[in-house]
Amino acid sequence: MSAGAQPGGPQPPVGDGVAALEVRGVTKSFGALAVLRGIDLTLRQGEVLGLVGDNGAGKSTLVKILSGFHSQDEGQILIDGNRVSFNSVASARAHGIETVYQDLALIPQLPVYQNLFLGHELTLLGPLRLLDKREMRKLARQYLDDINVHVPSVDADAEQLSGGQRQAIAVARAVRAATKILLLDEPLAAMGARESRLIVDLVKDLASSGRVSIIVIDHNYAHLFELCDRINVMQGGRITLDRQVSQTSLEELTELMVSSYRRQLEEVQSAGA
Amino acid sequence: MLRLFLYQRELTPSLITVALFLYFTVRAGSNFTDSLSLSSCAGYAGPVAGIAVGEVLLLVLAEIDLSAGQVFLFCPWVMYWLNGTVPLGVAIVLALLASAGVGAINGLITVRLNVPSFVTTLATNFILYGAVLVGSNEVEGSPIPLSGKTGFISSVMGVGTWAEIIWVVVIAIILAVVFTRTRFGVRIIATGGNLVGAAEAGVPIRRVKVWAFVVCSFLSGLVGIVDAIKYGTLDPGNFGVNYILYAVGACVIGGTALTGGRGTVIGAFIGAILIGILEGGLTVIGVSTNDFFIYIGVVIILAMALNAQFDRLVARSRSR
DSSP states (O other): OTTTTTOOOOOOOOOSOOEEEEEEEEEEEETEEEEEEEEEEEOOTEEEEEEOOTTTTTTTHHHHHTTTTSSEEEEEEEETTTOOOSSSHHHHHHEEEEEOOOOOOOOOTTTTHHHHHHHEEEHSSSOOOBHHHHHHHHHHHHHHHHTTOOOSOOTGGGGOOOOHHHHHHHHHHHHHHHEEEEEEEEETTOOOHHHHHHHHHHHHHHHHHHEEEEEEEOOOOHHHHHHHEEEEEETTTTTEEEEEEEOOHHHHHHHHHHHHHHHHHHHHHHHOO | HHHHHHHHHHHHHHHHHHHHHHHHHHHHHHHHHHHHHHHHHHHHHHHHHHHHHHHHHHHHHTTOOOOHHHHHHHHHHHHHBBBTTHHHHHOOOHHHHHHHHHHHHHHHHHHHOOOOHHHHHHHHHHHHHHHHHHHHHHHOOOOOOOTTTOHHHHHIIITTTTTTHHHHHHHHHHHHHHHHHHHHHHHHHHHHHHHHHHHHHTHHHHHHHHHHHHHHHHHHHHHHHHHHHHOBBBTTTTTTTTHHHHHHHHHHHTTTTTTTOOOOHHHHHHHHHHHHHHHHHHHHOOOHHHHHHHHHHHHHHHHHHOOOOOOOOOOHHOOO
């Protein structure tokens, strides 16, 4: 680890083949507020990329663009080298992108198994699209067993679960459905140690299978260092640092974040003076 | 035991309905249980139930359709106006399409223009009321085709004593299956239970909402036609809000939360039956219909309070 390396700008991708996902010059404003000011980011095949940054740096906005929830103002998104444009979550999903959001996309009033299949419901033949409840229950039970997620019953409504269990279900849903790219927006927020461990292992398993490329946003650097191959730092709507995990350290990242925080603080103070 | 009541919200109104039925049977005996009295209960419950089972879809979506009662009245007028110009069967189909179209407009205005559905449907309610007044020249609509006639089709379409309530029962059963066993049903609950979450999970929330408006309007129109054939005349001054308020009341009694995500078709149906039995029963035991309004108000408040308590208990069981 080359601790103490100078924080630099984004480094050119060290390409071995085509990137799973490439973001070029993406901007996004909400009214007068420019949240993304030109994002360049590369996610290589089978890679786990960590994204860190202050609150309001634009990480969640970027994730919502990549998952088709928002659309960018400018810039391009390429998957496997092909330009794509998403106009809905469904279209992003059709390209194999699955997302776990910070705000937990579970439906409190629906049972676990229906939450697990939400948006991918198994249906029987016919115009009514009758749900294949039996099959969904069975697969849900099997799958949750496989990944060691324990719930009282797959028929329990999500509102009866603990926060950690619900998060585990949300992550499990995306992991199960992801065919190409998985986006995790603070998957460990508000989770206990045991449940965090579970999610970290789940993502590591998926990563080691090599079938999906993953972007993780988290504030816990220890988890990120364990999970990720590479880390990008986002500040003020731009990527300000791009490092292999093997070429950076907790200290470097922490120092970078603290110094930027200090800079902001000084700006605020000098503005106030 | 408590869990059963917590998670089967239809249970409480069902038991109250049965209790009311027994109470009136004991009080009035065969005066209540004869077919004349029961058919008048069914007559009160039919329109309310027909509108409520569609309305509940919207309430579960945390939306509302205030125009469904007016669609119930408007649809038979369309049939009445078109009949003769086109064959009756075509007139009925066109009237139903017009009803569904009102639902589509309600839905599209709500989701595309971001107008709260309370406002959208309040407006379409007035527009439809005006359309009936203008189109009819304030002249009563009569005779209604099929009405007052004998024969199989007439009796099925509303002339038969029990025709309307049977229509409503069949509609309720089909809709209950749609609500609990199809992708559309799950997506209604998902959209109403967590709008952002459902959208993020890939549920097409706007399309789900528009279709729910279409279904609600279509069914209100359908039951409206049956009701018009049953009674034989159309009163242009009849105001749909009367019906819709009963229907929303029925949904609430049946365990629907207006905040979305919670409610069932069966619950709404049972709520309507409860209202029908209460109104019919009070009439039979000689309580004036004026008192009925006080009772119905009390029942609605009690039902809502009970549901709020149930929600709190569910929340508490989660936080353990």
